[in-house]
Amino acid sequence: MTEILKVQGLRKAFGGVVVANGIDFSLSKGAMHCLIGPNGAGKSSFFRLLLGEHAPDAGTITFDGSDITGLRSFQRIRRGISVKFQVPGIFKALSVRQNLEVAFQDHLHGHSLSATIREMLDFTDLRAEEMTPAGILSHGQQQWLEIAMAVGVEPKLLLLDEPTAGMSPDETRKTGEMLHELNGRGITILAVEHDMAFVEQIAKRVTVLHFGSIFAEGTITEIIDHPGVQEIYLGTADV
Amino acid sequence: MTLNTTDTVPRSRARRLFSRLEGPQTMGSGPAFWTVAALVLGVAAAYPLIADAWTVGNAAYFLIWTFMAMGLGVVWGYAGALSFGQTAFFGLAGYAYGVITINLGTAYGLTIVALLLSVAIGGLFALVIGYFMFYGRIQGVFIGIVTLSVTLVLETFMAQTAGPQWRIGEARLNGFNGMSGMPPLTLPWFGGDIVLYPGPPLYYLLLGLVVICYLGLRILLNSPFGNVLVAIRENPHRVGMLGYDVRLYQMLAFGIGGAFAALSGALYTAWGQYITPSSMGLTSAALPIVWVAVGGRRDITATLIGTLVVLAGFQTLTIYGSQYALVVMGALLLVTVLAAPQGLIVGAMTLLGRLFQRSKT
Amino acid sequence: MALFQSVFGMLYQFGDTFAFLVISCAGLAVIFGMMGVINLAHGEFIMCGAYVTASAARAGLPLPLAILTGALVAGLVGMLVERLVIRHLYHRPLDSIIATWGISLIATQGVLIVLGSTMQGVGTPLGSIDVGGRSYSLYRLVLMACALGLLGGLYVLFYHSRFGVIARATIQKPQMAHALGVNTGRMYGLTFGLGAALAGLAGGLYAPTMTMVPTMGSTFMVESFVTVVVGGADIFVGAAPAAAILALIKAGLTAWYGQLFGQIGLLVTVILVIRILPGGLSGWLKGTTR
Structure with a gap:
């Protein structure tokens, strides 16, 4: 191994x-x-x-x-390497979508970026909150958002x-x-x-x-x- | 077939670029907003037809300052680094314009070259200062102190350059009294150069520059770069943990802000044909903060409108004496910080937007 | 003899700069170190102290008493400012800087409107002494002693008095101090007042050596900021050695290349220090001793 x-x-x-x-x-x-x-x-x-x-x-x-x-x-x-912190490290004033954009835009562009964001919104059940400022999500939702930000571009670890x-x-x-x-x-x-x-x-x-x-x-x-x-x-x- | 694809690729790229005129980082979107914006621009363009030359020259003076304000908006409102020393880049570029034009003259559009060089010098200086600050992990209030110290020391430096030994080529720096006698901007034209003294031609040039810079900044701020900037403002640590070099982004934003301040400085020198050390002093350094804070720092449109409104108000007050005007500025700053930290224009725009939404539904 | 003369000259120059840096930055450093607020109206509190001192001295008060009056008035004004403005902005440090800048503008221009562009000052007392054919102001030697006295006094105040213990506790653990029955609001008010009074003291001490103009506070700004930046947040561990180092650099450069290079040297030092020691001297010194 x-x-x-x-x-x-x-x-x-x-x-x-x-x-x-x-x-x-x-x-x-x-x-x-x-x-x-x-x-x-x-x-x-x-x-x-x-x-x-x-x-x-x-x-x-x-x-x-x-x-x-x-x-x-x-x-x-x-x-x-990707990381998710204990206290949700998200951008509270930005929308859920923007949080994901910032997380993925360095690797993905255009259609593949939108597709990954859509996939991650589904994965975390945050579809309805796409345009909501991340700071007003529930605690659990904030944790999931951060997990989505950490894994959207498929880290190795x-x-x-x-x-x-x-x-x-x-x-x-x-x-x-x-x-x-x-x-x-x-x-x-x-x-x-x-x-x-x-x-x-x-x-x-x-x-x-x-x-x-x-x-x-x-x-x-x-x-x-x-x-x-x-x-x-x-x-x-x-x- | 090949011709078809080469044709559509740049077009879609241009479309993507223009689609960034609207986005989460800038207020105002949709046909209604752009109609109002076009109307305002139309009125601004028609203004020289109804006003006398002196008033138009004065309006040009207002436009000159908007670049420094928008640059500070990027650095402070978007990237979250409060710079008190934008006047350092303003003054440096002003002096640079003077030194270059006095030495090179006005032929062949050299004043335009001087303008561009001055902006580059101011922007580079900002990058250097930004490098030392951000790579030295300076944060928060310390950025304010360091930038303020830079501009105050530059002021002291320039004030001490009296005497014939302080000259760069033909240009004498003249210490406390400042430098004067540099030529205004000159456009080479068939059958004789157009000299842009304060008046309608200069006004149109500046209006065009304001429109270009404003739209350009909207595109930049809604681009991935702008996304990262606001994310850094919200949570720099997380941005680093997403694989971005935070220091690099902060330095670049600071450089952009410095270049915009430099543009104001060079244009100011060309407009009035003088520049003094006090343009980098404590009072001068406070004014951009007032414009941007009062208008609203987190939105480029609010910054632009706020700057023009405050400048116009300031000038009206100056009729009663500039010291009274400065007291009012100080009070305005205090009231904004205490009562409307988002800025007055942003507050008004949010209110308008809400009313508009309600009337639509 | 010539050697003694030039050594004395250098020492005098160094001591003078050191005294200026310590006295002018003490108020700023106390407010910043204890409360995290950068007080951009620092120069105006200095101006306030200087004006009150000059007025009181011309009204017949002996100079030392006039200086203390200046410090007291500046301190009271500081407590008022804290109550009206700063108290509402503790959670927004950047906004509190901007607010103090607003206060600074109002104060400078207000004084200009009310009292005019200049005010009659007081002459420098004590005359001068002669060392090896060159004369040195005796009052400036007194200022050097004052700087050392000030450092000693502040040390006793913060480390060996009830006020100091409570103040430091309040700053480090506000909730805990509150739970223990400390009136934290009053502590903040007193600390800000103390900082303002120290600024007023600086103004009073330097009033006899300066021209009384409303913008005189800005003369102190660069030096005091630079000292606080280089020193970091702790006034004893940071600001005092920073003042010594900066004074050495400035006095040396001034002696060899003139005033201008002295100031540029300060700025370059600051930029290098922040690049190498992000926490300032106090952060570095504390880090190595831990």
């Missing part, structure tokens, strides 16, 4: 706080993978390092066969930071279905998630981060049964 993402010895510290302590991590093409860990485990920092928002102190990030460690965020995005935060159970389930459909189209997905039910719904494999290092990795059942994982989550270590 070919690797789409390979992280080696990634290290980052802010003063005395080590947020990434030599992370080795790899993701194979077509995977749907979840990243979990208690608060402060370094999940968000790991994402920021992958996106180039922080420069690592040491280590390399290889994406799709080439070293992207020294690239700026926008250059990484152009290589086919989609990073999701708590995609279901603040969603109703119904919206969460629908989001899971969306992600399965996207994964079926060949998009590799890496998600940070808290909701274990949702993790079970989407991920085949799970990685646990703890204190900036990989603590465990395996299938969802292996992770749930892993005694160490229970300890770090429940704080029962050494009791």
Whole structure:
């Protein structure tokens, strides 16, 4: 199986706080993978390092066969990484359609642009809201809009930071279905998630981060049964 | 067959270009809007027929400032970077026009070349300043401070250039008193050049330029480039995470705004045949902010109308003394910010649009 | 002797510029650092302080008292402005700059209309001293001492007084401070008033050395902005060392190439600093010590 993402010895510290302590991590093409860990485990920092928002102190990030460690965020995005943030990162004053235009216009033009926008409006069930300012959509709809913005031009890797935060159970389930459909189209997905039910719904494999290092990795059942994982989550270590 | 395709491709491209005259980034669309716009343009074109030469020259003076205002509208209203120093590019281009024309003269349409060169110099200077600011990740209020400092230092610099040693070729910079004696714009024409002193011919030239720039900006702002600009205004971080180099877009928008200010500056110098350091001073720098804020910065049409209305009002007030006019300007700015942050013209246009919608349904 | 003379000359030049930068930027830096508001009417508060000082001094008040009166009046005007205008714009920092610019226009032109284009000033007191055949103004040496005193006073105020603790808490965690019973509105008012009073103090201190014109505030604008930009948001970590560095650059360039290059040097420094250190000196210094 070919690797789409390979992280080696990634290290980052802010003063005395080590947020990434030599992370080795790899993701194979077509995977749907979840990243979990208690608060402060370094999940968000790991994402920021992958996106180039922080420069690592040491280590390399290889994406799709080439070293992207020294690239700026926008250059990484152009290589086919896409991201959806925890707080919806949309353009609130602009219409839903304009949000999608900005997301796709760099790659698509004319008829293919309109076609993709139409397809994404259907995919996210936002057809009726096409001309609505994005800021007045419901929270769930804003999340979907951002997912649509992230996947419309078919990235190779989609990073999701708590995609279901603040969603109703119904919206969460629908989001899971969306992600399965996207994964079926060949998009590799890496998600940070808290909701274990949702993790079970989407991920085949799970990685646990703890204190900036990989603590465990395996299938969802292996992770749930892993005694160490229970300890770090429940704080029962050494009791 | 081949002839047919080569014929339709440029036509569809032109159609797409013109379709961008309307879009989400600009208010006003549909036949009603364009009919009103054409009527206004018609009245403006007929104006020299009913007014005397002095009044027409004065109207030309108003038109000169609209370029700087529209440029600031792009930088501030659309790209979200509040520049206080547009007068730096205005003044630099004004001096450049003076230096070039005094040295080269007016033959062969060289004044037009000088105008274009001055705009290029002002625009390039803006790009350089923009590079340092945006690539240095300067944001928000700091952009205002840096740009204001630039224009104030330029003013100080120019005010200190008194004395014969401060000359560029034939042109003396003349310190605080400013530079004068440069020729007005001159169009080469069969049987003798047309010298564009303030009056109907200059008025028509400026009116044409305003129309071209206004329509050009509408197209630009509704294009993908404009889409990215407003997106940066709303959420720069997300724009970067969609794969755009935000700094590049901001720098380009700043360069465009600077070039427009430079166009105003060069035209102003050609119109009045003088330029002084105080054109880059604190009071001068405040005026574009007043025009654009009062009119409404987020719409190019509102910016244009607002600028002309405020300029006309300002001049009426100046009859009672320019210091009174400036007090009123300051008060107007304060009231707009506190009571109608969107701008007065934008408010009025939104209201009109709503009334129009209601009467239609 | 010649060496001593030129060293003293350089030091004097440096001290003079340093004092000017510190005194003129203190008010701007306090308001910006504590409230995030760039006060474009800063120069007009300086003008206000200078005018009140000159009037009071000519009315017979001793100069130090006249200067304090100037600072006090500017501070009260500042609190009024905060109550009427700034308070409504805390969530719109760009708009608050524009509003203060409106105030600046009104103040400059209003003073021009009411008091005319110039006002009689007060002479520079204290005379001069002679060092190696060249004379130096004694009052400017006093100003240098004032600049150091001002920095010391502000340090005590913000780090060792109840007001300072509450003010910093209010700025960092407004909701928390509010929940703890701090009257945040009043804190903002007092902080803005303090900034305005410091501007007034600058005006008062420099009143004896300047011509009294309504636009005199703009003389201070570039230097104080530049210092705040280079320094970053924190006045002690940022503005004071920034003033020292800028004074060094400006004094050096002025000594060798003249006034003009001194000012251009400042601008170039600013542009280079913002390119290299986006958070200003204070952002950089804090970043390395953390």
